[in-house]
Amino acid sequence: MSVNPVLALAPRLQRAGGRDSRTTTLLAVTAFAVSTALTLSVVAALLGFVARADRPTTALEREVGGFYVILAVTATILLVVPLLTLGGAAARLGVARRDARLAALRLLGATPREVVGLTLVETALQGLAGAVVGTVLYGALLPVWTQVPFQGRPFTAGELWVGVPVVLLAWLVVPLLAAVSGAVSLRRVVVSPLGVAQRAARPRLRAVRAVVVVVAMGFFMIVSGIGGMPLAAFVAFLLGGLALAFLTMNAVGPWVLGLLGRLRLRTARTPAQLLAARRLLDDPRATWRVVGGLGLASFVAGCLAVVPTMASTGGGGDQDALLTADILTGALLTLTITFLLAAVSAGIAQAASVLDRRRELSLARLAGVPAELFDEARRREVLVPLLVVSVGSALAALVMFFPLFGMAAVTAPQGLLLLVGSLTVGVALVVAATEVTRPLLHRVLADTVVRAD
Amino acid sequence: MSDTTPVTSAWAGAVPRLAARGLVHRFGDTSALAGVDVDLADGESLAVMGPSGSGKSTLLHVLAGILVPTSGTVALRGLEVQALSEKERSLLRRRRYGFVFQLGQLLSELSALENVALPAMLTGASRADAQASAGQWLAALGLAGAEGRRPGELSGGQAQRVAVARALITRPEVVFADEPTGSLDQATGHDVMQVLRDATRAVGASLVVVTHDADVAAWCDRRIDVRDGRVVAPGSTTGGGAGPRPGERDAGVLPAHLGAARVADVFGAGGAR
Incomplete structure (x- = not known):
C-alpha cells in the first residue's frame, strides 16, 4: 500500500517548524503525558478499591468496601472533565502552530481530506508520545501513591499496577482522542483555506x-x-x-x-x-x-x-x-x-x-x-x-x-x-x-x- | 523622552527630517546593508525599491529604529536614533512614527475603531477622546459605517485603510510602509497608495514606502533602488523607467471622501496628542 504523499509530509512538518514548533510539540506531549499519568493513577486507585471490595481482607473492607468503590467512582467522574479538557487543549495547541502551513497546503491544492489526515497523523503521534511518556510518569508516581494510607493500609505497588491491557488501551485511546480533538479544531481551515487569516466575530x-x-x-x-x-x-x-x-x-x-x-x-x-x-x-x-x-x-x-x-x-x-x-x-x-x-x-x-x-x-x-x-x-x-x-x-x-x-x-x-x-x-x-x-x-x-x- | 525635538524649528528647512549616514548592517556573515546614505525631507515621500534579499526591508527596519545598525547613524531631526535604548526606540516608534505593514497588523480581537484608537490611547488619550478621533479618521478614509467591524470582516483594501488611519492618528513625523499593497489586487493597491500618500501629506508627515512594485513606487516623490545592500539608482521617480501614469499620480486629486476639507476636519479636530 502506498502512502499518500501529503500524509508522508507529516514527520517533515513536525521537524521543519523550528523553535516554535519544537516548543509546541514539547508542550503538547507534556500535556498528554500529564493527563495519561494522572488518568492511569486514578484508574489504578479505582481498580484497587474494586479488588479490595471483591476480596476483602479486613472487616472494614468487607463491610464498607462497596462504599469505597462508590467514592472512587465519584472521584473519577470529577476528574473526567478536567482530564478531557487538558487533552483537548493540548490537541488545539498543536493545531494552532500548524494552521498556517496547513492553510498553505490547502491553497496549493491538497484536499480537505488530506489536510485533516495530516493533522490526525501529527496530533495522534504527539498523543502517542505523550501516552508513552505518561505511562513512565505513572510508574514513577507509584512510589508516591503507595505512601498514602487507605482503609488502614497503603496500596502496594502491585495493587496499583493497572496491567498491560489497560496501558495498551491508554496508548490507543489517548492518540485517538487527541486526533479527534485536533480534527474538530481544524474545521475552520478545511471549510475555507483563507479562513485562518480571517477572524470574524463568533455568534453570541x-x-x-x-x-x-x-x-x-x-x-x-x-x-x-x-x-x-x-x-x-x-x-x-x-x-x-x-x-x-x-x-x-x-x-x-x-x-x-x-x-x-x-x-x-x-x-x-x-x-x-x-x-x-x-x-x-x-x-x-x-x-x-x-x-x-x-x-x-x-x-x-x-x-x-x-x-x-x-x-x-x-x-x-x-x-x-x-x-x-x-x-x-x-x-x-x-x-x-x-x-x-x-x-x-x-x-x-x-x-x-x-x-x-x-x-x-x-x-x-x-x-x-x-x-x-x-x-x-x-x-x-x-x-x-x-x-x-x-x-x-x-x-x-x-x-x-x-x-x-x-x-x-x-x-x-x-x-x-x-x-x-x-x-x-x-x-x-x-x-x-x-x-x-x-x-x-x-x-x-x-x-x-x-x-x- | 520628550516630544520636542532637539533641533529648533529654524533648522527644519536646512536639515532633513530623517538623515541616515553610512548604514551597515550584518546578520552574521551576511551584509544586509553595505553603506547606505538616505535623506528624507519634510513632507517628502520616498520609495525604496529592490528585489527580495536586496536589503530594502532591513533598511526600513534600521531607519525606523527597529534594528540598530552595525555601524552608521540615523538622525530624526538631529536625534540620533541608533544611540537610544530599546525602550526609548519603542517609545519613539509609538509617538513619532507610524507604520503600515503588508497584512495581519491589526489586532484581530479589536474592532476597526478600537484598532485605530489604540495608538492614541497608548500615548495617553482617554478612551473616549481616542475613539472619537479614530471615528473621524475612519470617516475621512471612507470607512464610515465599518467602525464596529473586526479585521476578519474587512476586505484587504479596507483593512489597509484602517492600518493607515491607525498609523496617522498620533500625527507622526514619519510613516513607514513595508509592502503596504503587497496583498492587494492592483486597483485596490492604487486606491490604498493614494489614501496613504494623501493622508500622510495632510498631516505633514514624511513617508517611506518599501516595495518591489514600480507602480507603487510611482506614487512617491522620489525613489531609490537597493541592490546587495547598496543604493544603486537614487533619483526622482519621474526619471525612472517605470514611470507613473500621469493621471493617477500627478493630478493630486483626493477621492471625494478624502477631500481637503474632510482631512482638515480631522486635522483640526484636536486628535489624540
Whole structure:
C-alpha cells in the first residue's frame, strides 16, 4: 500500500517548524503525558478499591468496601472533565502552530481530506508520545501513591499496577482522542483555506444557558432534601447529579464569561483592559477552556467542604474514624489532581493563544506597542475570569448542598477552611502556570525580523 | 523622552527630517546593508525599491529604529536614533512614527475603531477622546459605517485603510510602509497608495514606502533602488523607467471622501496628542 504523499509530509512538518514548533510539540506531549499519568493513577486507585471490595481482607473492607468503590467512582467522574479538557487543549495547541502551513497546503491544492489526515497523523503521534511518556510518569508516581494510607493500609505497588491491557488501551485511546480533538479544531481551515487569516466575530451565546443551570441546581436541591430514599437510589442520584452539574457548568460557564466580557468592555479605560475585555468577549469558550478547569475544581472543593461536616455527624468507633479520614484523604487527592490539571490546561491554552496571535503581536511590537501591554492583557484575561468562575462555582456547590447538610455545611469551620485554602492554592497554581507562557510571549514579541511574506 | 525635538524649528528647512549616514548592517556573515546614505525631507515621500534579499526591508527596519545598525547613524531631526535604548526606540516608534505593514497588523480581537484608537490611547488619550478621533479618521478614509467591524470582516483594501488611519492618528513625523499593497489586487493597491500618500501629506508627515512594485513606487516623490545592500539608482521617480501614469499620480486629486476639507476636519479636530 502506498502512502499518500501529503500524509508522508507529516514527520517533515513536525521537524521543519523550528523553535516554535519544537516548543509546541514539547508542550503538547507534556500535556498528554500529564493527563495519561494522572488518568492511569486514578484508574489504578479505582481498580484497587474494586479488588479490595471483591476480596476483602479486613472487616472494614468487607463491610464498607462497596462504599469505597462508590467514592472512587465519584472521584473519577470529577476528574473526567478536567482530564478531557487538558487533552483537548493540548490537541488545539498543536493545531494552532500548524494552521498556517496547513492553510498553505490547502491553497496549493491538497484536499480537505488530506489536510485533516495530516493533522490526525501529527496530533495522534504527539498523543502517542505523550501516552508513552505518561505511562513512565505513572510508574514513577507509584512510589508516591503507595505512601498514602487507605482503609488502614497503603496500596502496594502491585495493587496499583493497572496491567498491560489497560496501558495498551491508554496508548490507543489517548492518540485517538487527541486526533479527534485536533480534527474538530481544524474545521475552520478545511471549510475555507483563507479562513485562518480571517477572524470574524463568533455568534453570541444565549441566555438559555443560565436557565439550564438554575433548573438543574433547583432539581438537585429539592430531590436531595427529600428524606427516606433508598441508599442505592440516593447514591445514584448524587453521582448523576454531580455529573449533570459538570455538564451544566460547561454549558453555562462560557455564557457567564461572555456576560462578564460585555460588562468589562463597557468599563474598560486602558488599552490593556480593552484588549482583555475584547479577548474575553471574542471567544468566551476559549477563556472557559483556560479557567473552566479551575471552575470545576472549585465546584469539587465546594462539594468537599461538606466532608468534615459529614465526619462530625457520623457516630464514634474506629471504623468510622478510618472511613472519615479516608474520605478526607481521597477528597484532598482529587482536589490536588484537579488543580494540577487545571493549571496545566491554563498554561497550555495561553501558549496556544500566544502562538495564534504571533504575527499581529510581533507587528504591533514593531510599531512601538509596548510589550507590557500584552503582558498585562494576558494576565487580566485570565485573572478576572478565574476569580469570578472559581468563587462562583464554589458558592454554587455550597448552595446545592445546603438542603442536604443544612447550615452545618456552611458554618463548619474546617469545611470552609478547606474551601478557602484550596481555592487560594488553585488560583495561585493557575496563575503560576500562565506565567510560564511569559517567555514564549516575549520571544514572539522579540521576533523583530517579520518578513512581509 | 520628550516630544520636542532637539533641533529648533529654524533648522527644519536646512536639515532633513530623517538623515541616515553610512548604514551597515550584518546578520552574521551576511551584509544586509553595505553603506547606505538616505535623506528624507519634510513632507517628502520616498520609495525604496529592490528585489527580495536586496536589503530594502532591513533598511526600513534600521531607519525606523527597529534594528540598530552595525555601524552608521540615523538622525530624526538631529536625534540620533541608533544611540537610544530599546525602550526609548519603542517609545519613539509609538509617538513619532507610524507604520503600515503588508497584512495581519491589526489586532484581530479589536474592532476597526478600537484598532485605530489604540495608538492614541497608548500615548495617553482617554478612551473616549481616542475613539472619537479614530471615528473621524475612519470617516475621512471612507470607512464610515465599518467602525464596529473586526479585521476578519474587512476586505484587504479596507483593512489597509484602517492600518493607515491607525498609523496617522498620533500625527507622526514619519510613516513607514513595508509592502503596504503587497496583498492587494492592483486597483485596490492604487486606491490604498493614494489614501496613504494623501493622508500622510495632510498631516505633514514624511513617508517611506518599501516595495518591489514600480507602480507603487510611482506614487512617491522620489525613489531609490537597493541592490546587495547598496543604493544603486537614487533619483526622482519621474526619471525612472517605470514611470507613473500621469493621471493617477500627478493630478493630486483626493477621492471625494478624502477631500481637503474632510482631512482638515480631522486635522483640526484636536486628535489624540
